[in-house]
Amino acid sequence: MRAFRSLLVLAAVPAALAFKSQDFKTCSQSGFCRRGRALSARASESPSWRSPYSVDASSIALSSDQASFIAAVKSSIYPDVKFSLDVRIHDDGVVRVRMDEVDGLRKHYDEAASWALLDEPKVSQQVQWKVGKDGVSAVYGAKKDVEVKVAFEPLKVTLLRNGKEQVVLNNRGLLHMEHFRTKESVAKGKEGIAVPEEGLDIDDDAQVVLGAHPRTAWFEGEQEDSWWEETFNSFTDPKPRGPESLSVDIDFPNHGHVYGIPQHATRLDLPTTTGENAHYSDPYRLYNADVFEYLADSTTSLYGSIPFMHAHSADSTVAIFNAVGSDTFIDIGHPTAKSSTSHWISETGILDVFIFPGPTPADVFAQYTRLTGTPALPAHWALGYHQCRWNYVSSDDVRTVQKRFDEEDIPVDVFWLDIEYSEEHKYFIWDRKHFPDPVDMIKDVEAIGRHMVVIVDPHLKRTNDYPVYKQATELGILVKKGDGTTDYEGWCWSGSSAWVDFFNPGSWDWWKSLFKTESQGEQWSWVDSTVDTGIWNDMNEPSIFNGPEISMPRENIHYGGWEHRDLHNINGMLFHNLTSQAAMARTDPPKRPFVLTRSFYAGSQRFGAMWTGDNLGTWEHMAVGVKMVLANNIAGFSFAGSDVGGFFGNPEPEMLVRWYGVGIFSPFFRAHAHIDTKRREPFLLDEPYKGIVRDMLRLRYAMLPVWYTAFREASVTGLPVVRPHFVVFPQDENGFSLDDQFFVGGSGLLVKPVTRKGATEETVYLPAEDQVYYDYFNDYAYRSTSSKGKEITVSAELHQIPLFIRGGSIIPTRERPRRSSPLMKRDPFTLRVALSSDGSARGELYLDDGETFSHQQGQFVWREFAAEKPTKKSKGVRISSRDLAAQKPAEAVDHVALTTYDSSNAFAKDIADVRVEKIVVLGLPAKPSSVTIESGKELRWTYTPGVASSDKKGGTASVLVIRDPKLAITGDWSILVQA
Incomplete structure (x- = not known):
């Protein structure tokens, strides 16, 4: 089966066969990040450093209701370059800060927020800005305890509560929006300009030419570091627009813990990347990438990017959403145990930052999901057990797997088909040799309440006998090369491939029509499917085997003339969004769709589920998967999970059993395996392992009422389905870094999955409260105290999962074993x-x-x-x-x-x-x-x-x-x- 794939990609993409760190950029290999970090280094080394950006006080223009204002921003480095500042406060107290270049040579990309947000937020009519000598301020909130201050010189935006700083933008003066320029203007400006020995001691009245002033060299650096072109490995990235990066420091002076910014394989409480005791040397990166066999402890960017960060202390929780869609690096520091700093460096885009005042985790979730949407309420069956591998090789194989589950009395709801179902990887088109009766096969699965999910990847095989590609070409909706006219060609599973530009509105109705299950005449439709078939969107970063960093060249052109570099992290979300709409459009009235995505952005939670990609069958990956799912949950994307058993490798029975113990407490619960792994469906296990997994699966099904109720709450309030300790107990400092145990919704269930080889007992932390915690299985009662939390040691043999009911909770379950969840509806x-x-x-x-x-x-x-x-x-x-x-x-x-x-x-x-x-x-x-x-x-x-x-x-x-x-x-x- 993989012979075709091996011949296709062996020469072009050895990187796709295993993780190689050299295939993905670090900060030091990325020009804009080098520039941003160098600016930070110069600032920290100079005690007299101050930001060159200031607000022109004479330009302040309040709205008629005084609820928002705009102002001109000037730079002492580039006085001829104009910027605008727009600050407003929403109805729920969220502060939005936007800054953009005015009258420049071209526009900076300013559409990221429009893809993430549900609607344009309403500006509060209860807030009135007051203009003072040194800045603009506003006090608001039910208790009038929240204040926003915008200082004029240097420009600084501060959110305070009860006079205490919560969030500060440009606190350390690292704000820098690289203005558009031409090579000619830079070359001209450099002529005859001497750089003084002391970079800060500059006569401000000296003649200023763009790119030439001594202060400029000190601020931006003396070298043109990858301004017009950049080379990485064998790839050259032309940059005709020149430098246009955005750098901004966002600090939390009174919050010692920061969380969020998925997707990374790391701890929930994000370790530092700066300072003498930095845990990592490289910043966290947000750049959606197909990182094959990713490391289990790294700041490497993975498949999705949500630029949303929580900051937490025992006093309050705040957060920020940085609406940027380009490659972004984020440095995190902790100058003290009670404070946190972050430095965001993005390749392109405007400053568009949302500040969430909290002050509780629940408030932050509500504020964020009012902007970007709450998680969709999934179909009930989607919360059951999903069985997948690359690949079930035929219709008979699918039927046999289903038969074996029933013979062993093991519940399952969904069977999946990976890319080999399709003829030459032309998605929607079945390989009739191995799948001669696709609709009958799917209906056989659906006959007892189960479902099938079939993969549809975004790359289209470039051949005119593939109607999907042919129609996309005729409609002119494919992504273009850097010249803006030629359709881009890259390589993926289909061989020579093209990619639909989903930023083009002309693609939207067409894509939705492809999933119709009835004939539409000359318009192609997926008649070899059913209206209840779920869809799996993979490779949508996009993954391109012969592209830079296994992705699309940044100079490619999308609808509106934007380069791919501007919107890379948003790209995968649009594919997921349109597929979700397509699945709903198959019926009238529509049914809730199930669409799984690998790549995502802020707002993706509105469209379905995600998984953490190509993990390995190791104990480390099992453990970090729990942390990654928690990170996605607090970033708004609750319907998350990791491949049970690991995508790669052949886990021993102990590991596989433990992984099922993790899976049954994941919002999205799927076992998946690589094509080269041994078959590991649970019915293949020997006893006692098979019986233990059967019991675990039955526990998941018994608790489906708990999971479904938690998803309802998430769909309304934005509260995550699985909740780390700091969310449930925001004042219990001993639990702020806990990420190996969590609560399931608001049910009162506390679980600590076992992710250690050979474990026979586990330590569980009980919160600082005067409460009793009951062991779910043996009714043993443990008591915590209000003064401080309590660690307990409990038995954790292979058949045991540490699971507790918090006193004061009522848990509804359905205890009768069934083959699938729809059969439980009347239990x-x-x-x-x-x-x-x-x-x-x-x-x-x-x-x-x-x-x-x-x-x-x-x-x-x-x-x-x-x-x-x-x-x-x-x-x-x-x-x-x-x-x-x-x-x-x-x-x-x-x-x-x-x-x-x-x-x-x-x-x-x-x-x-x-x-x-x-x-x-x-x-x-x-x-x-x-x-x-x-x-x-x-x-x-x-x-x-x-x-x-x-x-x-x-x-x-x-x-x-x-x-x-x-x-x-x-x-x-x-x-x-x-x-």
Whole structure:
């Protein structure tokens, strides 16, 4: 199967066969990053350094309502170059700062935000800017505790809360927007100009010629470092526009931890890249790239880029979103334990920074996702187990794999096909020799509620017998070479390939039409598919085997005349976006699409799922995958996961079992493997490994109500589906760097996946709170304290996963094993009521049809379960269910404004017979005297008293089991436990 691939790429792209650091640029190999870092070095070495940028106070122009202002910015280095500053505060307190060159030789790329944002944000009408002698300021917020100051000279933007600096732009004077110039003007300006010995001691009245002033040489450097051309390996990057990079320092003077900026294989709490004790020597890079077999600890840029960074302290959380789409390097420092610095260096673009004032993590998530969108609510089946490899080789192979899952009673929801399904890698076109009956094959999978996902990559084989390429050529929607007229040709799996320019609006309707499953006459459509087939978008960085850094030449031209260098990091998101729209357009009314992407940008969370790419089957990659998924979750992209088992390699049974323990607690859960690996479907394992994995998968399926409810919350509030410690306990400093354990949504489930070879026990950190944590499997109760957190050591044999229910939580599950999740739709529920230290608990359950958008018309069920003491001194508990949607209709679903909710909607009626079959109460302080429905009907129950440990610091909790109360999951009811 791979013979074709080997012949195709062996000579051109040996880099695609394994990770080679020399195939990807470091900062020192990138001209614009060298320039930016050199500027930072000169600044730090000079005690008298100050930014040359200042606001012309006489130019301040307030809007008519005084809610925003624009001003002219001048540079003492280049006084003839004009810049504009635009500062505004949104309705929710987010501050937007934009600066661009005015009347330059050409435009800087200014469209990155328009692709990421849902809509143009509304400017607050409650804020009024005041112009003073030294700057402009505004005070706002419900408590009038937030202030924004824009200093005139030098230009500096500061966000404060209660007088304390939170975020500062240009704090260290590293702001620099390289203006457009010509070679001729630079050459002319250099004639006869002497550089003084002291670069700072310059007569400001001296004659200034662009590129010639002594201060210029000191500020920008004495050499033209890759201004007009740059060479890397065998590739030459022509730069007819000259230097145009953007550098800005964004500091957090009172926040000692920074997180975010995925995608990197590193810790969640980002290590430093500057200073004597720097963890890394190179900055973090954001440049979407196909990094084959990437390192498990590196600042190397990977497949996606989200320029969104949190800064956190025990006092507050703030964040920034730097709306730039070009290659970007980010240095991070910690001058003190309580402060953080960042220096952003981008190849092109304008300054367009959003400052999120918080002050809590939840506030930041809400502020960010109001701008870029919340994660899409996925189809319910997409939260099940996905089975993939490169490649299932035939229709019979797919049917056999499905049969083996059923024979071993192992649940699975989705089977995947990689690139070998297609004829000569012409996507949409089936290889009829091996897949003679694609629609019948897909329908065989769908017959028992399962789905198939088929890959569609962005490269189009350049041959006129491929209708997709032929139509794209005729429409003139392909990416062009640097001349702006010739279609670009590169090499990928298809051989000689072309790429659709999805920035061109002319491509949009055409691309959506390709996925139609009915004939459209001369217009080609994918009739050999079904409307329920999911789509996998890979290689969309874009990956180009014979291109610089395995990608597209930066001088290529996109719609609007923009170079690829301007929008590289956004490119993959548009492919994902349009494919998602195409999948929805297959039916009317539309169904929720499932589209997996490898490349992404801010806003990609609106369109589907992502995975962390070509990981290795190593313990290090297993562990860092957990951290990477958490990083994506706090960057707004919750539907994330890593390949279970590792894409490369042949993991031993212990490693594979542990990886399934990671996978069942990942929002996106897929096993995937390289074509050269041995088959490793779970049914192939020997015992006891097969039985352990089966039990793990059943646990995932039992907990699907928890996952689906967490996704509903993420789709409305932006809160991540998996939450690191600092999100849930923002004031517990001992947990700020924790990234190997996390909480699942707001459920109260705390999990620590085991990622160490040979482990038989694990250490788990319990938060600083006066609370009890129950072991999910054996009901042992551990108690934390409010004064400080507590580490506990728990058993973690191969069949065990450290999993706890936080006291005060109610967990809804479905315990009956099924072959796939759609077969569970009418199954009864079990409620686990984990009483808190004060004897109370609550939980939520969200249900809808799991497929359509009918929930946006109120077709859903959203329940709240509560447990509380009947009286203050009672040792009993009242457990109740109420309609949460009726109480909070406006908070029920995203993208719609429900004003009322009908609890008897069609979906609720359809599942009216779904019941609660068991209630388990943990931590009841005494044996009940009676258990009744509020009406007085006695229920069947058993009670097992708790057993204290010898040290009195914990012990097995008491367990009350209420059997089959025959209560509707959709109904209001109450159970009274007297004790």
